[in-house]
Each structure stands twice: as C-alpha cells, then as structure tokens.
Amino acid sequence: MGFHHFGADSAPTLLLVHGADTTWERSFSRAIPLLSRHFHVVAYGMSGFDSTEDTTFRNARAEAERIIGFIDSELDGMLTCLYAHSLGCQTATYVAHHERVLTTILDGAVYANTGSFTPAMARLEEPLARFLASDTLRKIASFTGLPVLSGGVSDAIYLGASRQSYRNTAWSNLAWSADLHTLEPRPQARVHLWWGERERRAVRPTQRLMTRIFPSLQSKEFRGFSHGDLCARHPELLTQEITVVARSHTESGPQDQSAQVDHSPGR
Template structure:
C-alpha cells in the first residue's frame, strides 16, 4: 500500500552544552533546515536543540518516504526513549509537526514540560468505506499540493503568508499520497495536551481561523491558545528572535484559553 524508504530517520543536535532540551518538528512540504536554520542560530545559545529530519522531507535521503503521522511519531518516540530517557523540556511542532507531537505525548514513556503546536492543523477528512475512493482522493490531494508548488502565489494566498522560502518543492508525490491516505480518517488527539503545559498557536490570517477557534473552544482539554495578529501559517519561523521570545514565555508559563498579541 505504501512505499517506504530504507534509511533511518536522522536527528541533528545543537547547543549540547545547554541543559534545556528543545525538540523541533517541522511541518509538511518543508525541511528542518528551511524551517528552523535561522532560529537554531539563535536558540542554540540557550537550548539543547534536537531537530528532526522527518521522512520524506530530508534532502539527504530523497528515496525515503513518509508513511503516516503515527509512524513518524513512533520513530521519534523510540529515539527519545533511547537517547533521552523519554524526557524533553520543550517540543515545538509546526503544522503537521504538531500532530506528530500529540502522538509522541500520548506515549507513557515520554515526559514533556512544555508542548507547543504552532499552526495546529484541524482538517475534516472524509471517511470512505472503500479503499478505491480513498486512494483516488489521496492522489487528488497530492496532485493539488504539487500544483501549488509550481504556483506558489496560490499557496501563499491559501495560507495567508508568503512561505515560498520554506517550501521543499522536491517533496515526492509518494510522501504526499501516503500522508493524505493515512489521514482518512484521523482523530485529533486533544487529550495529549493534558499531559504537558500545552500551547496552540495560530496566525490571524490562517485560513478557517474562526472555525478553528470555535472547535478549540469546544474542548475541555488543557491548553492555552494564542493568536498572532497580522500573521499567517508558520509566520513566526520568519521571525527567529520573536519565536525565541515566545518559546521562552511559554516555557515560563502563561494562563488563559485565548491570547492575542
């Protein structure tokens, strides 16, 4: 059903001399370098950074493909257990990385102080009864993304932000198909946010923000939601100093469901 790469997921560490660990999980259609390189230059002065080169988005391994959110989370979880005894101070999950983060949090071997889901994606995927329409729909969604890579103006309009510099345009159709296929259906694990001091961030210009706020407000799970004015999906990645300040603030803790700045 799925094509898998043969190589092992890679991890890159910076600022190892620092005590506070910060795990970085990038989103779909990008890489750890495109998303976090400028931020790491600043953050490595304070944090022990662990940047994940997620399957399907590693320029060094073009023949390795993502399989599913759950499969990616399982690999990262095993790495954290083996190398850090399952303990991480902060996780920053961008977009799809936020979904991976929730799966990691739910593993009882993992202990996290602060969990941040930036641009947490909440999409309603259809639940097809039969496999063929599911495969057709996943292939269609993958083709739409590949089309968007060639027409970045449309992509930027949809996300409310110019993110051309962060897009890994060599993402394979296999990876995109696998991820879309695995999302039908997918249940968002809000209960994971109860297991850490948790934060969900969005940009004011992200598509469907009003619906997202409504959905988040209807849950009883423990997190703070912060909306950043005049910003789109993943905008803080383009402001590394601001992102650093926001992570510092979250690590120290702030209260309240909706926070706008």
C-alpha cells in the same frame, strides 16, 4: 539521519518538527541560530522529507513513535520542549499524549478532516506541491501582491519526497482528525496551541477537541499572522515565545498544573 543537533548538549533540549511538503532546513534555518543560544536544538526531519535518509512518510503516528524512541534512548525519557508546526502538530499530539515532553507547543494545528474527499486530496498533494514551488506561483504572487502567496511559500516546498510520501500526508490528516475525537484525556500534559489571526477558523475546531484531550491547554492567537508566519517570517519572535513558555514550565516543575487558558493576542 532524521535528528539534527545544534547548540550545547548541556542546555535544555528543544525538538523542532516541521510541517507538510517541506523540510527542517526550510522551516527552521533562520530560527535555529537564535534558539541554539538557549537550547540544545534537535531539528527533526520527517520520514520522506529529509534528504539525508531514504525513507517514506507513512503517518503522524509512525513519526511520533520514532520521536518517542529517540526521547527514550537519547534523552533519558524526557524532553524539555517540543515545538511543532502545521502537519508536525499531528505528530506532536501523539508524543504529548505519551507524556514524554515537559512542554508541547502546537503552532497552526489546522483541522483537516477531508472525509470522502481524502482519496482525491491524496492524489493532488504532489501536483499541488509542485505548483506551489513553481515559477507560475511566483509570477502570480508578484502580479497580485497577495501576502499569503508572497510570504516565501515557494521557497519552503520540498520536491525530493516520493509520490507516496506526499499522498500519505493527506491520509494522515484524516486519521489525526478522527483521533482527536477518541484520544483519552491527559490532564497532566502541558500543551500550548498557537495560531495566526488569519487562520483562526481553521484551528478553532482543533482547539475545541484538544481541550478535551489536554484539559490544561493554553491558547494564544498572533494578531495579523497567517499560517506559518511565526515560524517562517519572525524567527526572533518565535525564539522569544518558545523561550518564555519553556522556561516557565521548567521553573515551575513537571507536576504544576496551575496554568490558565490565555486567549490574548500576540504581538
């Protein structure tokens, strides 16, 4: 199935793209009821990570091609807003580069060029996912009280994907990191880069490279947040932030490029 619809068809369309080793339900189930008050929400299930399909995740480019095909065939070639988290930011980068989206929001686009370590990372991806979903991690989180481990990480992990799907996420990280150096600039693309304060160092390389590709890039840091906090723990704030950004660009029209880079912290 891949594309899961919520809210009124007549509302502006918002496409949600989840991150690695999880699903659209586990990522967006709390936010969708709120977002669907303002948007026709389409939650995209990555190939290999959607229980309604028998597919394999190959790479972010392949997922982008699938989304672009959906936009062209189902949305008359234009999407109001695309929000992507973590690994989903890779796919969203390619979609935004094709200029099929009025507004693109990349949340937690961590630069993950693992270079020569990629084969090892690929082999470890599935065991790591199983560890993150295990009772062992829950016990560690309970014992240590570490916020990164106790923030619902275990509940977000999906273990129904094939071994190849897990491994391919690591190779997709490498390919996307390399493409950030070579993609041609798209001055008219409206792209917002968001990150949590605690993941700043991991996202800053992405910001530098994204600014070359998307010269009108607007950035925002959410004070006190870690990777995935906005998406997983704060559905009300996520809804508010997406709505403000989407509406501002919808009202100003697709050709306006007056937005300035904003480095102010979030709430």
